[in-house]
Amino acid sequence: MRPDRHARTMLPIPDRPSPGLTTYDAKDPDTAYPPIEPLLPPEGAPNVLIVLIDDTGFGASSAFGGPCATPNAEKLAAGGLKYNRFHTTALCAPTRAAMLSGRNHHSVGMGSITETATSAPGNSSLKPNTKAPLAMTLKLNGYSTAQFGKCHEVPVWQSSPMGPFDAWPSGGGGFEAFYGFIGGENNQWDPALYEGTTPVEPPATPEEGYHLTEDLADHAVSWIRTQKALMPDKPFFVYFAPGATHAPHHVPKEWADKYTGTFADGWDVQRKKTFARQKELGVIPADAELTPRHAEIPAWDDMPAELKPVLEREMEVYAGFLEHTDHHVGRVIDAIDDLGVLDNTLIYYIIGDNGASAEGTVNGAFNEMANFNGMAALETPEFMLSKMDEFGTPTSYNHYAVGWAWAMDAPFQWTKQVASHWGGTRNGTIVHWPAGITEKGGLRSQFTHCIDVAPTILEAAGLPEPTMVNGVQQSPIEGTSMLYSFDEPDAAERHDLQYFEMFGNRGVYYKGWSAVTKHRTPWVMVGGTLAAFDDDVWELYDGSTDYSQSRDVSAEYPDKLHDLQRLFLIEAVKYNVLPIDDRTADRLNADIAGRPTLIRGTSQQFFPGMGRLSENSVVSIKNKSFSVTAEVDVPDGGANGVIIAQGGRFGGWSLYVKDGRAKFVYNVLGIQEFATEADQPIPAGTHQVRVEFAYDGGGLAKGGDVTLYHDGEVAGNGRVGATQPMVFSADETTDIGYESGTAVSTDYTPQTSRFTGKIHWVQIDLGDDDHDHFIDPDERMRVAMARQ
Numbered sequence: 001m002r003p004d005r006h007a008r009t010m011l012p013i014p015d016r017p018s019p020g021l022t023t024y025d026a027k028d029p030d031t032a033y034p035p036i037e038p039l040l041p042p043e044g045a046p047n048v049l050i051v052l053i054d055d056t057g058f059g060a061s062s063a064f065g066g067p068c069a070t071p072n073a074e075k076l077a078a079g080g081l082k083y084n085r086f087h088t089t090a091l092c093a094p095t096r097a098a099m100l101s102g103r104n105h106h107s108v109g110m111g112s113i114t115e116t117a118t119s120a121p122g123n124s125s126l127k128p129n130t131k132a133p134l135a136m137t138l139k140l141n142g143y144s145t146a147q148f149g150k151c152h153e154v155p156v157w158q159s160s161p162m163g164p165f166d167a168w169p170s171g172g173g174g175f176e177a178f179y180g181f182i183g184g185e186n187n188q189w190d191p192a193l194y195e196g197t198t199p200v201e202p203p204a205t206p207e208e209g210y211h212l213t214e215d216l217a218d219h220a221v222s223w224i225r226t227q228k229a230l231m232p233d234k235p236f237f238v239y240f241a242p243g244a245t246h247a248p249h250h251v252p253k254e255w256a257d258k259y260t261g262t263f264a265d266g267w268d269v270q271r272k273k274t275f276a277r278q279k280e281l282g283v284i285p286a287d288a289e290l291t292p293r294h295a296e297i298p299a300w301d302d303m304p305a306e307l308k309p310v311l312e313r314e315m316e317v318y319a320g321f322l323e324h325t326d327h328h329v330g331r332v333i334d335a336i337d338d339l340g341v342l343d344n345t346l347i348y349y350i351i352g353d354n355g356a357s358a359e360g361t362v363n364g365a366f367n368e369m370a371n372f373n374g375m376a377a378l379e380t381p382e383f384m385l386s387k388m389d390e391f392g393t394p395t396s397y398n399h400y401a402v403g404w405a406w407a408m409d410a411p412f413q414w415t416k417q418v419a420s421h422w423g424g425t426r427n428g429t430i431v432h433w434p435a436g437i438t439e440k441g442g443l444r445s446q447f448t449h450c451i452d453v454a455p456t457i458l459e460a461a462g463l464p465e466p467t468m469v470n471g472v473q474q475s476p477i478e479g480t481s482m483l484y485s486f487d488e489p490d491a492a493e494r495h496d497l498q499y500f501e502m503f504g505n506r507g508v509y510y511k512g513w514s515a516v517t518k519h520r521t522p523w524v525m526v527g528g529t530l531a532a533f534d535d536d537v538w539e540l541y542d543g544s545t546d547y548s549q550s551r552d553v554s555a556e557y558p559d560k561l562h563d564l565q566r567l568f569l570i571e572a573v574k575y576n577v578l579p580i581d582d583r584t585a586d587r588l589n590a591d592i593a594g595r596p597t598l599i600r601g602t603s604q605q606f607f608p609g610m611g612r613l614s615e616n617s618v619v620s621i622k623n624k625s626f627s628v629t630a631e632v633d634v635p636d637g638g639a640n641g642v643i644i645a646q647g648g649r650f651g652g653w654s655l656y657v658k659d660g661r662a663k664f665v666y667n668v669l670g671i672q673e674f675a676t677e678a679d680q681p682i683p684a685g686t687h688q689v690r691v692e693f694a695y696d697g698g699g700l701a702k703g704g705d706v707t708l709y710h711d712g713e714v715a716g717n718g719r720v721g722a723t724q725p726m727v728f729s730a731d732e733t734t735d736i737g738y739e740s741g742t743a744v745s746t747d748y749t750p751q752t753s754r755f756t757g758k759i760h761w762v763q764i765d766l767g768d769d770d771h772d773h774f775i776d777p778d779e780r781m782r783v784a785m786a787r788q
Contacts, residue, residue: 011140039142042462047345054246057356059410064428065278068322072330080432090419093152102454102477119594122576132469136174146177149241188250189394206394217328221335244325247399255320266300267403289550314400317392343434352427356408358415360399419502420516446493451479499571504582508568515564602766608759611735625767633758641755647728648742676706676718700725
């Protein structure tokens with residue numbers, strides 16, 4: 001093996017030309033220069049694939065005893081190792097930021113999600129340039145790098161089409177290629193996609209069989225094949241992060257139908273079945289105990305009988321979704337195997353960026369936007385039953401009930417967002433690397449954490465931790481390499497101290513012991529009373545005899561509890577956890593929180609071709625009067641198409657032209673549609689088309705009168721009976737001159753939505769009757785959290 005001649009602690013690696021003879025004439029026989037060699041990492045450095053599944057609990061996948069078939073995870077585990085004490089942060093964006101940097105989530109500014117960022121260093125959503133991402137380090141050492149799927153680490157004020165793109169994967173994230181979406185969740189059938197930083201449309205429609213996970217796998221497979229065809233000597237780093245299995249739970253019907261009848265016994269029985277299977281597989285210790293159901297989680301037997309068929313279907317759809325996701329992960333792995341490079345590819349298959357999501361309410365949802373808008377009452381048992389066959393299809397935006405999330409976290413307590421307990425933070429993980437791991441089908445039980453992934457990869461590649469990246473001195477990586485455990489099943493764990501915190505739910509692990517306190521229940525976002533931090537009740541668990549945190553021994557070991565509480569505070573100071581922040585309204589008000597905002601004032605102008613504008617990028621028309629004015633050129637014979645549209649099939653509004661006539665449609669949650677159409681066509685030539693909405697007032701979600709104008713003359717009148725008070729969509733956007741994603745109105749499709757005339761400009765002006773103050777602060781926080 002040749003010695004590595006590069007000084008790799010400083011990145012980019014400084015050019016160091018060798019001194020020697022310089023001849024005058026290139027034909028001189030003494031002229032000699034070494035050949036130009038592409039930059040490569042040290043000899044033997046493996047390819048790397050990280051697969052990160054979304055919102056999947058420890059007890060969901062069949063690889064870890066769950067009811068959802070994941071044959072590719074099982075196959076990978078049979079040739080590698082399972083880690084049954086691997087931990088995340090309890091939330092998606094913090095886990096991703098921590099994993100990709102090797103630092104704790106508050107260290108890289110991601111103490112929460114980007115939508116609730118503050119100016120405090122631990123919660124700013126801004127990664128310090130002293131903590132370069134793993135992908136950047138690998139790229140600057142000669143790796144080819146690519147990301148496919150979800151990126152929820154972009155600060156909200158940087159997520160518009162104008163960037164800046166420093167936090168985007170292919171902007172400053174170190175990935176040479178990116179294909180996926182920016183944000184917390186996406187419609188699997190009609191996603192808002194980016195290639196690099198450029199918005200692109202899906203290559204097919206749901207009717208043509210399109211699904212996002214399959215599309216992401218197609219792109220990953222194509223990129224890997226191309227990389228190996230053109231650069232066979234250069235290793236790759238691929239980060240495959242599908243939005244699955246985050247809500248909405250979208251999957252082809254045949255995958256959900258595989259599980260028909262499987263969950264008829266309900267979530268209490270399912271947890272017991274999973275627990276027994278986990279012991280049978282040996283993925284939990286023989287003496288582990290199944291933690292009981294907390295009072296906040298309803299018993300299956302207490303659920304309304306008429307709702308149980310719907311609840312069953314919710315879980316059938318989720319199980320099919322996870323199996324479908326595993327299938328497409330398997331396609332990526334098979335492509336690597338077909339290229340003959342699987343043996344020297346280090347694969348992390350992390351089954352969940354946090355515990356299962358309990359953000360779907362006690363009953364689950366057909367369209368989770370109803371709950372986000374405080375209108376869940378619209379989804380009655382009768383309504384849910386009428387929609388049962390549509391769950392998982394393109395006409396749904398569904399989520400499962402809290403009880404199923406709890407069941408999918410067996411054998412642990414609690415769920416996603418609860419960083420204090422293993423149900424929120426322990427995720428089954430598989431590591432596969434035949435060239436670097438001797439044992440096949442092994443189990444590892446050392447304490448590990450998502451911040452350990454980056455240092456493991458660097459050690460496996462023979463790369464030093466960089467001290468300087470792009471001219472900035474780097475702070476030390478905070479994770480611990482897991483490489484020591486690959487061939488030493490009984491090696492003493494090296495990562496023996498770790499804090500956890502999310503929205504005041506907090507804890508600390510130290511040498512087998514964990515001290516934890518739950519401050520907030522994820523699905524109780526309105527009306528719940530939060531205790532003062534000092535009044536939170538702490539629990540103590542001895543991990544040496546209690547794998548699942550089932551026996552609180554705080555009364556028996558008060559001194560140990562006090563020691564660990566103090567240790568939590570020390571770690572909290574060290575890693576920017578303080579001040580602990582459980583605020584609601586203040587974190588959602590950008591001015592109070594101290595983060596920038598794109599939108600100011602009561603008027604906003606748009607121009608043709610603008611699109612993919614998130615709700616953070618557009619003035620809010622909710623709970624108030626507003627007008628939309630557009631100057632357009634109409635050709636002889638009339639025009640058709642969208643002038644401006646916000647939202648989509650599951651809620652939004654659109655001003656468009658149909659058969660030459662202006663039309664305004666307000667779509668409430670895909671359940672009610674209110675349309676106002678002009679009495680006569682817009683004449684040919686240049687004209688101003690205007691819609692005025694006069695809000696009824698008196699509270700939230702009220703209706704109002706609609707008036708259409710041509711050049712200031714009344715052209716039509718109508719009525720909107722109700723409006724959405726909080727949010728139109730988690731992923732749909734505002735577009736000018738067309739509509740991307742799904743369509744607000746059935747009068748057109750995204751493919752037929754383009755305006756056939758010419759748009760000069762469009763302007764939204766808000767009235768002075770803003771009823772925004774009626775929105776309870778806790779309600780705002782609930783919506784922000786439910787969307788992440």
